[in-house]
Amino acid sequence: MQHPTSPASPVDLDADQALGRLAALTVVDVRTPAEYASGHVPGALNVPLDRLGQAVPALRDAAARGELLVVCQSGNRSATARDRLAAEGVPALNLTGGTSGWAARGHALDRPAGAPVKPVWAMDRQVRLVAGSLVLIGIALGLLIHPAFQLLSAGIAGGLVFSALTNTCGMAAMLGRLPYNRATTCGLPLDTTLQRLRQG
Secondary structure, three states: OOOOOOOOOOOEEOHHHHHHHHHHOEEEEOOOHHHHHOOEOOOOEEOOHHHHHHHHHHHHHHHHHOOEEEEOOOOHHHHHHHHHHHHOOOOOEEEOOHHHHHHHOOOOOEOOOOOOOOOOOOHHHHHHHHHHHHHHHHHHHHHHOOHHHHHHHHHHHHHHHHHHHHOOOHHHHHHOOOHHHHOOOOOOOHHHHHHHHHHO
16 A cells, blocks of 8 residues: 655654654665665664665655655665655655764664674765865865866855755765675675565
């Protein structure tokens, strides 16, 4: 049975609301595999945001059986995922505050067996580090070598403004493809995850 979300229906759940309904929800974590392995909402399945299009048919099947809850680190990527799914006719809820908010409320996080002891940085932290570093490099090269290098800093600033206006992040998408964000033996392969979503 479909569970459409009407305009008056909430599209977000906070951590406490989600905890109370967890047994009835299909939870989908849209972070990178390495982020997922560092700790996730119990029972969550990992479908990275950049693979969401491939997962739409399986997520549609899951949504036909009950409500979907999409989760990320802070709630931003999962809000994007919820909106993309809505555009495909797949209703979903977003966990406000994400995994960080969940943990801050004292709720337990699961970690796969064999997960690295040192968790990978959250994607928003990685983006801040890379963006800030590139801005500083552009300024330094502009002062030391040639002013044209300051265009690098301007480009990063423009990218951040575009990211805020469109609620997308090209830098996060690129960083998500790096080996340390992708490589993990702790989660299920995406094909196995999609099979579980299809079968329930």
